[in-house]
């Protein structure tokens with residue numbers, strides 16, 4: 001039997017952290033759809049710089065048409081054969097990912113790929129539109145959220161730990177702007193599915209969130 005868990009929510013709510021742990025505990029595959037949008041944003045920008053072109057809708061369409069994105073079992077991300085795992089985790093690529101994600105041709109390409117990746121079952125997939133659009137028949141849908149201050153603090157700790165020089169106030173602004181753009185776009189906006197379970201993680205530890213999802217899954 002197919003077992004599919006969909007986890008959606010705004011930036012920095014802890015989706016990937018908890019989804020990875022839940023996947024390991026259940027023996028499921030974790031699929032990070034944000035990494036796929038990041039890969040598209042990264043590649044479009046890289047090609048744009050290389051060709052001295054403008055990042056127009058037509059240009060993004062041309063790059064997206066033949067793009068090859070792969071996620072391996074260890075969570076490494078490849079775009080057109082190049083490993084970009086670390087390069088896509090910057091605030092600049094976060095914004096590029098959100099910018100390219102509003103185009104229907106980008107969403108269609110990645111949604112098709114995500115559905116293929118989930119077809120074998122035993123999958124936990126996180127993103128913005130998994131429960132609403134990509135996998136509306138998922139067995140369990142979670143909508144993870146937390147206060148903007150807490151989400152910014154978590155992202156700040158994550159980036160600082162990686163040695164990136166960042167400012168908390170700048171991160172809070174970036175997250176708020178991205179959530180607004182992701183929630184207000186016309187196609188597949190960030191939204192809680194009617195049948196998703198809302199989990200506010202502001203005052204919960206990672207372990208508490210993981211245990212709640214495991215309880216729901218079982």
Ligand code: DC
Pocket residue numbers: 011012033034035037038094097098101126127128129130178182
């Ligand atoms: O989850 P993330 O922060 O890595 O996602 C980066 C951006 O990608 C996010 O701001 C919007 C876009 N995205 C999307 O539109 N749909 C998804 N399912 C996942 C991410």
